[in-house]
Amino acid sequence: MLELATEITARLARGERFAIATVTAVEGSAPRDPGASMLVGADGRVVGSVSGGCVEAAVHELCERVLAGSRAEHGRFGIDDDSAYAVGLSCGGEIDVFVQEADPGSLDAAPFARALAGASSGLATVVGGPAALVGRVIVPGGADPLTDRELRAAGVRGIRSHRVDAVVAAALATGRSGQVEVDCGGETLVLFCETRLARPRLLVFGAVAFAEALSAAGALAGYRVTVCDPRPAFATAERFPAAAEVVVEWPSRYLARTEVDHRTVVCVLGHDAKTDIPLLAVALALPVGYVGALGSRRTHAERVRMLRAAGVPDADLARLRSPIGLDLGAVTPAETAISILAEVIAVREGRDARPLRESDGPIHARRSRGSAGADAAIVAAADLSVDRSGVRIADLPGGPRDRPRATALAP
Template identity: 45%
Template sequence: MLDQAAEICRRLDAGQRVAAATVVRVEGSAPRAVGSSFVVGSDGTVAGSVSGGCVESDLVERCRGVLDGGPAHVVSYGVGDDLGGPGLTCGGTITVLVHEVSALAAGALHQVRRAAEGLDACVALDGDGRACTDDPLVTLRTPAAHPLLVVGASEHAVALTRLAATCGFAVTVLDQRPLFATKERFPDAYAVVRDWPDRWLASHPLTAAHAVAVLTHDERVDVPTLTAALASPARYVGAMGSRTTHARRVEAMRAAGVGADALARLRSPIGLDLGGSTPEEVALSILAEVVMTRHAATGRPLSTTAGPVHGR
């Protein structure tokens, strides 16, 4: 449910009632994890997913039934027994709680709003879809949104901000140029800051949760910004540029006193080798590397790996 918090709040703010189908248990291989949800508004619109699309049609009708006054209930889906019947194709089983979100107590709805704002949130639900403190059917938690600092308000930054926000990142765009650093250009950003990046970083320390993508191509900005970022505990620090630009930038940072261990943390040229060149393709390459780093994954094609696909 909390994974669809923004959608839920948008519908609630429009005066709708909202029902949700929330995964509360997973056995074996399944497309989505516990907490994944599918929501239906009283206007008939839907959002989210609890499977690869194979049980959502059944859940639409169940959610509509709840909105029509039916009780909250729990339903399980495994491999479909009948051709055309709802079921999973991956061999596992999911148990789903179908309930009305708009009927939750004020405290639980406050947690939904926290999640929608990118803050940490927690809701415990019983089998009737009510918030509870004792013996919950499921406890849903969401951490604060992953912070991503994008330095340089370029078109690549526009594409990266849009994609990263869709993937649950809280993006701060940082650029000293007022003409480029505007909320109009970056409507998906958590914040747009007009300041010299190294000056802003001096008063806004980065944490181990941060990822930093420097997309400026200007050594006057790159070198002091990367020097500050590499001195921080930020999990990911990457910089855009050709290999020639990277080599020149590294020499400038060495001259500025950046040590070998810090330079070894720098991911430049930024991104994974996906072969794309448009701003959107480059954004995908960068975000893929950020996610890979966060999960300590390999970035290899899943077809060349062994073991479970999900639940890493």
């Protein structure tokens, strides 16, 4: 739902009712991930997409049934579902879709407002379990919290509401969207936990022509771009219109004080050792997802020598992507920006960047627990034991298509 935050917020403000269809699980290869949504208004008009076009007509029918009075609808579409084969999922996978009615009385607008502000946001929807709870939206810290009375009225007596909230919060903390099954002592609640993280950061150091191209391409790819250079004549907003901010500061000092996480990309595009060496020493010690530096192989060899002399350990040096980018034969700044972002994506997804025709298996492969780059930090954060509320979280996802399972301890 969160990807349609603009439309949902506007309709809630107008007091409209509508149906919202959300992909809650994916098996095999599919065009869109869990969380992909399609909205159908009372007038039948559609906003969004759950499959890129292959099953939209069938999902539209489910939405119309919900608007006509059905409480909620589930649909599975794919080549193994005989009843849905006619509408086909052309890419060969299966998707589970959950459809619910929405209106100002059933949706807390807070997570949608946070998503519109560019902040991280999350919510959970009960997609399986007692009928009275199916379709219930849970927002951690929201204005309409799940209550013990609701659980008891629905026949759920093996778990307290604050523990369901803890499961939701722990699942959302992974930054992944997926299903979580909560064992409630005879009853099972199936929650679809949906997250929308604030845009990842792309930190570009060196106000050069390559930085202009990379900042534009990075913004198009969904990054919040910062360009940093100590030279005020070069680091100007006019030269970098796609950047969210342009900072005039010594690069290593700026990086040491700025906020980063496992999704952050650091690209060093200058050719000045007096700024690059201290900057890279700081970058390689941080838990960021990617560190790359522009330059020739000779420049790289000299750079490594100087970093070793500065005390950077070999384990950190192994993280340095230099010469930066994939070997695409890039020459121009625009082509170089493409090669850099291609490597960033490959590192993030743990791929070897071969042509698809030379690889086997699904195009949209599941990420493994030991995959490189950002996933290592996600898995480390997800492998929780017992949180303060006494809820044990097990097998949280290493990728967006895994289906996590949560087991609650005795209340």
